[in-house]
Amino acid sequence: MKKIAIIGSGIGGLALGIRLQSRGFQVTLYEKNEKIGGHAYPLKKNGYTFDMGPSLITATEILERLFQCAGRRLFDDVKMIKLNPFYRIYFHDKSFLDYTDDSDKMMEQMAAFNRKDAKNYLKFIEASKKIHDVVIEQREGTRPFLTPWSMLRFAPRAVSMRAMLSTYRFACMYFRDPRNRFTFSFHPLFIGGNPFRAPAIYEMIPYLEKTGGVWYSKGGMYSLIRAMGNAFQKAGGKLMLDAEVNKIIIQDKKATGIRTGSEVHEADAIVSNADFIHSYRDLIEPSHRKKWTDRRLERIKYSMSAFLIYMGVRKKYPQLLHHTLILSHRYKPLIRDIFDCHVLPDDFSMYLHVPSRTEPAMAPENCESMYVLVPVTNLQAGVDWEHIKQKYAKKILDFLEHSFGLQGLQNAVEVLEIFTPLDFQSKQNAVYGSAWGVEPRLSQTAYFRPHNRSEDIPNLYLVGASTHPGAGLPGCLLTAETTESIIIKDLV
């Protein structure tokens, strides 16, 4: 049995672990933290249950494929609940749109903003389907982009679908009202992308949502992670928790093992699911890195971070759905502030996750468990988060209570935990405290994204948000399929 060591138990690491273990490899996952899941981490306090990271589940067929690999069934192992509407988007003028898979309801709401936009909705969905078919049905999303040729083959199709445009420009081809333009261009933000430069390949997400739905796993996202951990262990995989890897050992240009503390663990192949820059810069000596030198790593563009408040609230807020977006009056300038100017502006847009709207048991009776996620600039900005985090949290809560209208919010808060970009850095080894890793922009997509097989060390592989095809639950599951196919080719 060939031994594989995976560094990190994020969604990508876990999924690859399940796949390789089920294929007959002996896989050990080494995780720095005391629980598996990476960004998908749980928090429980005073009767409130929170998911600290991902909350929206899409593309369940990709998850089903994963569970099938281990001879299991997703819908038996996890109680999945389909949400409808998927989310509510509040625009700054207090108008809102309930995003759903029901075309008539979507068109009716869009028509209230602009009648012609509503007529273009189905055309947009058709264009989104074309992109989806190439990425998912024709499997470009799981094809390893290891050579320039692979990119040359893909590029003409991408151009013909206008998938090289930014998602914002793509949405502008169909819609005029700024609210409709937002609704059909913001999806890259879910995976750390800037809608004004992330390629329209990500316009497949609206189609994925429309046809596959948006789901919730009973007990929260962590019940899905727990089920993945069980599937891995039941297949025979070994889990080492509180096991931070501090070195990938290279001998004769090959990876021979990893080191945790002073212990060495040998393996035939190593996979890193940890942050991309951390994996190379901190775990591999510079003399073994011809491509990924420190200078080259510094040139990689990293995505934004997030400021999160986890709140247990002794009150119900029916104006919030399970997923709610609340937007600032600024779209492009706010995105520019976050991604490029690296400043902390006065205004913010936010996403609220309130699972107790669907499953009241996520909070004590008549209470809400909620998190507020504000996308913020990463640590390249030099914001002193330790110093300002309480003030910034207060500003967000003041906005929610006094401007947005969650009456009595601050008096009703009985649990409050804050997570800043510094926590992403210290708890996840996320470089620059980025919440999504390598930014999904055209120059860092497909062949131009970090490869799933290391360019420097032949039996070192990568999986997870920063590899092809990218971040998000479906993205990371697909990275596991991509990396698995290369490992099988190389080792079997």
Ligand SMILES: Cc1cc2nc3c(=O)[nH]c(=O)nc-3n(C[C@H](O)[C@H](O)[C@H](O)COP(=O)(O)OP(=O)(O)OC[C@H]3O[C@@H](n4cnc5c(N)ncnc54)[C@H](O)[C@@H]3O)c2cc1C
């Ligand atoms: C706040 C937030 C909300 C999100 N919401 C959604 C959503 O609703 N839907 C969605 O689809 N996606 C969402 N995403 C994106 C999604 O969560 C991520 O893309 C995905 O979880 C990343 O998984 P990954 O495989 O890259 O691993 P990561 O989650 O990055 O995990 C990497 C793991 O490696 C470990 N590690 C690091 N260094 C070492 C080391 N040296 N030794 C051992 N272990 C190490 C870390 O501790 C961590 O456990 C969200 C992300 C965030 C941050």
